[in-house]
Amino acid sequence: QTKLEAKAKDPYPDWKAGTPVPYAALCTTFSLIELTTKRLIITEHCALFLRQVLRLTPEDFLPTVLLMINKLAPDYAGIELGIGESLIMKAIGETTGRSLQVIKADQKEIGDLGLVAVKSRSTQPTMFKPKPLTVRGVHKGLMDVATVTGNGAQARKVDLIKKLLSAADAHSTGRVDISKDKGGPSEAKYLVRFLEGKLRLGLAEKTVLVSIAQAVISHELEQSGKAPTTTQMEEAEALLKSVYSELPSWDVIIPAMVKDGIMNLKDTCKLRPGVPLKPMLAKPTKAITEVLDRFENQTFTCEYKYDGERAQIHYVTKDRADDYIDTVPSATKEAAKGVASIFSRNSEDLSKKYPDILAKLDTWIKEGTKSFVLDCETVAWDVMEKKVLPFQQLMTRKKKDVKVEDVKVKVCVFAFDLLYLNGAAVVEKSLRERRELLYKAFNPVEGEFAFATHMNGQELDEIQVFLDESVKASCEGLMVKMLDGLESGYEPSKRSRNWLKIKKDYLSGVGDSLDLVVLGAYHGKGKRTSVYGAFLLACYNAASDTYETVCNIGTGFSEQVLEDLHKQLSEIVIDRPKPFYSHSSGGQHQPDVWFEPRYVWEIKTADLTLSPRYKAGCKEGVDPSGDKGISLRFPRFIKIRDDKKPDEATSSRQVAEMYRKQESVTKGPSVDDDF
Numbered sequence: 001q002t003k004l005e006a007k008a009k010d011p012y013p014d015w016k017a018g019t020p021v022p023y024a025a026l027c028t029t030f031s032l033i034e035l036t037t038k039r040l041i042i043t044e045h046c047a048l049f050l051r052q053v054l055r056l057t058p059e060d061f062l063p064t065v066l067l068m069i070n071k072l073a074p075d076y077a078g079i080e081l082g083i084g085e086s087l088i089m090k091a092i093g094e095t096t097g098r099s100l101q102v103i104k105a106d107q108k109e110i111g112d113l114g115l116v117a118v119k120s121r122s123t124q125p126t127m128f129k130p131k132p133l134t135v136r137g138v139h140k141g142l143m144d145v146a147t148v149t150g151n152g153a154q155a156r157k158v159d160l161i162k163k164l165l166s167a168a169d170a171h172s173t174g175r176v177d178i179s180k181d182k183g184g185p186s187e188a189k190y191l192v193r194f195l196e197g198k199l200r201l202g203l204a205e206k207t208v209l210v211s212i213a214q215a216v217i218s219h220e221l222e223q224s225g226k227a228p229t230t231t232q233m234e235e236a237e238a239l240l241k242s243v244y245s246e247l248p249s250w251d252v253i254i255p256a257m258v259k260d261g262i263m264n265l266k267d268t269c270k271l272r273p274g275v276p277l278k279p280m281l282a283k284p285t286k287a288i289t290e291v292l293d294r295f296e297n298q299t300f301t302c303e304y305k306y307d308g309e310r311a312q313i314h315y316v317t318k319d320r321a322d323d324y325i326d327t328v329p330s331a332t333k334e335a336a337k338g339v340a341s342i343f344s345r346n347s348e349d350l351s352k353k354y355p356d357i358l359a360k361l362d363t364w365i366k367e368g369t370k371s372f373v374l375d376c377e378t379v380a381w382d383v384m385e386k387k388v389l390p391f392q393q394l395m396t397r398k399k400k401d402v403k404v405e406d407v408k409v410k411v412c413v414f415a416f417d418l419l420y421l422n423g424a425a426v427v428e429k430s431l432r433e434r435r436e437l438l439y440k441a442f443n444p445v446e447g448e449f450a451f452a453t454h455m456n457g458q459e460l461d462e463i464q465v466f467l468d469e470s471v472k473a474s475c476e477g478l479m480v481k482m483l484d485g486l487e488s489g490y491e492p493s494k495r496s497r498n499w500l501k502i503k504k505d506y507l508s509g510v511g512d513s514l515d516l517v518v519l520g521a522y523h524g525k526g527k528r529t530s531v532y533g534a535f536l537l538a539c540y541n542a543a544s545d546t547y548e549t550v551c552n553i554g555t556g557f558s559e560q561v562l563e564d565l566h567k568q569l570s571e572i573v574i575d576r577p578k579p580f581y582s583h584s585s586g587g588q589h590q591p592d593v594w595f596e597p598r599y600v601w602e603i604k605t606a607d608l609t610l611s612p613r614y615k616a617g618c619k620e621g622v623d624p625s626g627d628k629g630i631s632l633r634f635p636r637f638i639k640i641r642d643d644k645k646p647d648e649a650t651s652s653r654q655v656a657e658m659y660r661k662q663e664s665v666t667k668g669p670s671v672d673d674d675f
C-alpha cells in the first residue's frame with residue numbers, strides 16, 4: 001500500500017500541466033480505494049486525485065468525475081452501454097488471443113471479469129506499444145461503444161472495446177499479482193468493471209460529491225496560499241449537495257464550478273427546466289392512526305394516490321427559451337407555443353412515449369404561465385366512462401416513437417406538485433403555497449389534465465371515508481402530506497416522512513409492496529418444465545453496492561407471464577453469481593441459473609421474517625448474531641417495474657425498516673433514497 005500511496009502522490013511522469021489526465025493515474029487511485037473500506041480514507045483519496053486534476057488539467061475534471069461514478073452522462077441523456085457479460089468476454093478473448101472457452105473457464109473459477117481481464121493480459125506478450133490511455137480518451141471510447149447503433153452494432157461494440165483493452169496496461173511494468181493485490185492498479189480491470197456497470201470500490205456518488213467539494217474548495221484557497229478550515233469544508237459540501245439535488249447534472253455544475261468557483265454555485269446553478277430532479281418519495285404506513293401519530297399537531301392534506309406512471313413535465317414558452325437547459329436536445333420536444341420535455345421517475349426521457357401530452361400541453365396553461373416544472377402522474381383514462389383505468393392498461397402503451405394518431409390508450413395527467421414557475425424554483429415554499437400557485441397556473445380539462453383530488457380534513461373518520469372514495473375511483477390509496485411550514489417544502493430525491501402513503505391493500509400488512517431484483521431462477525417442474533418455475537429475488541444494499549437475497553418466489557405468475565419471463569431472462573443468463581451478489585452459500589439453496597442484475601419486479605408479501613437462508617438486511621443489525629437475513633413470507637408477483645433500475649430497488653435499509661415496523665410506528669429521520 002505504501003508503494004501505491006507514494007505513486008499516487010508522485011505526479012505521473014507523463015502527466016504535465018495541460019496534458020490529458022493519464023487513465024493509469026486514475027486507476028492507481030481506484031486501487032488505493034479498493035484497499036480500504038473506510039469512507040473517510042476513500043473520500044480523501046478521491047479528493048486528492050481530483051485536486052491534482054484541477055491543478056494540472058482542469059478541462060478533464062468532468063470526464064474524471066464521470067468515470068469515478070461509473071456513468072458516461074446524466075441519466076436523462078439515456079446513454080447506455082448496452083452490453084452484457086458475453087460480449088465483454090468475447091472482447092477480452094479476442095484482444096488477448098485466448099479462446100472464449102478459456103475465458104469462460106477463468107470466469108467460472110475467478111468470478112470477477114475484471115480480474116479475468118488482468119490474468120488474460122499478463123500472459124500475453126506485448127508486440128507493440130499502443131499510446132497510453134487517457135481519462136478523456138477512455139470516456140470518449142466508452143461513449144462510442146454506447147452510441148453505436150444499427151446493423152452489426154454488437155460486433156462494432158466488441159471492436160471498440162478491443163481497441164480500449166489492447167491499449168490498457170501497455171505501459172505498466174511487470175506482472176500484476178492477482179491474489180495479493182486484488183489485481184492492483186490495472187487499467188484492464190477497471191475498464192472491464194466499468195463496462196459491467198460496477199467498479200465495486202464502495203465509491204458511492206455521494207462520496208464522490210463530498211470529494212469534489214473538498215477538492216474544489218482546497219484548490220481555490222490554495223491559489224491564495226490558504227488551506228480551508230473545517231467549517232469552510234462543510235459549507236462547501238452542504239452547498240454542493242443542495243445545488244446537486246436541485247440540478248442533478250455534473251455536465252452543468254462542473255463547468256460552472258471550475259469557471260466561477262464553488263461558492264458562486266448558489267447563483268450560477270439553480271433548478272432549471274431541462275434538467276430533471278430526482279423526485280420526492282413517500283414512506284409507507286399501515287394504518288391511518290399511524291399517520292395521525294406522525295402528524296400530531298401539524299396540518300396535513302390527503303390526496304388520491306393514482307396508479308399510473310410518475311412524470312415530471314418541464315416547459316418554457318418560446319420567448320423564454322433561454323431559461324431552458326438544452327443539454328440533451330433529443331429529449332426536448334416542441335410544444336405549439338414552447339419547448340417541453342417529460343421525464344420519468346428515474347430521470348429518463350419519456351417525451352417519445354407521450355407525444356399526446358406534449359401536443360396538448362399548451363391548452364392546459366393559463367395566460368401568464370411562462371415556464372414550469374410539474375410533478376404528476378399519467379394515468380390510463382376511459383374516455384367513454386370518464387374514469388381512471390387500471391395501471392395494466394397504461395402498460396400496454398408503446399414505450400418509444402409513439403405517434404399521436406396511433407395512441408389507443410388515452411392518458412389523463414393528474415398534477416400534484418409544482419417545483420418551478422415563471423423563472424424561479426418554488427421547492428422551498430410550503431405545500432399550501434405551491435398548491436395555490438399550481439391552481440393559478442393551469443386550467444383543468446376533463447380527461448386530459450386534472451389536479452389530484454385532495455381533502456384537508458384532519459379527523460380519522462374523514463380520512464377513512466376519503467380512502468374508501470379513492471379506492472372506488474380506482475386509485476391505490478392515499479398520499480398524506482405535510483401542508484404548512486418549512487417541513488412541507490419539496491425535498492428532491494428524499495424518501496421523506498413528510499409524505500406518507502397509505503395503500504389500501506397493505507392496511508395491517510407490511511405497509512407496502514417491495515421492488516426486487518431477479519438474480520436467479522429454478523427450472524420448472526410438471527406443467528412448468530419448459531419455463532422457469534421459481535425465482536430468486538434480492539434487495540439492494542447501497543452502502544456496500546451489493547444485492548442481498550430476500551426470497552424465492554413462484555406465485556402470482558400466469559402461464560403467459562412465465563413464458564415471457566423465460567424468453568426475457570434467458571438472454572441475460574450468466575455462468576456464476578456476480579461477486580456483488582450476497583446469498584447463503586449452502587449447496588441446496590443455489591438456483592439453477594443466475595442472471596445479470598437487470599429487472600425489477602414489484603412483489604407483495606404477507607409479512608417479513610428472519611431466515612438463515614437469505615441475506616437481506618444482515619448488516620442492518622436485525623439479527624443480533626448477524627447470521628440471519630430478512631425474508632418475505634408468501635411473496636406474490638405483481639408486475640414488472642420498468643421504471644426502476646436495479647439500484648433503485650427497495651433498499652436493505654428499507655427492508656430492515658419494514659421488518660422493525662411490523663410492530664411499531666413511523667419514526668426516524670428522512671433518508672436519502674435514490675442518491
Ligand code: ATP
Nearest residue numbers: 281282303304305306307309310377416452479501
Ligand atoms: P409505489 O410502488 O408505491 O409507487 P414508489 O417507490 O414508486 O412506490 P413512492 O414514493 O413510494 O414511490 O410512492 C409514491 C408514488 O405514487 C409516486 O412516485 C407517484 O408515482 C405516485 N403518486 C400517485 N399519486 C400521487 C400523489 N397524489 N402524490 C404523490 N405521488 C403520487
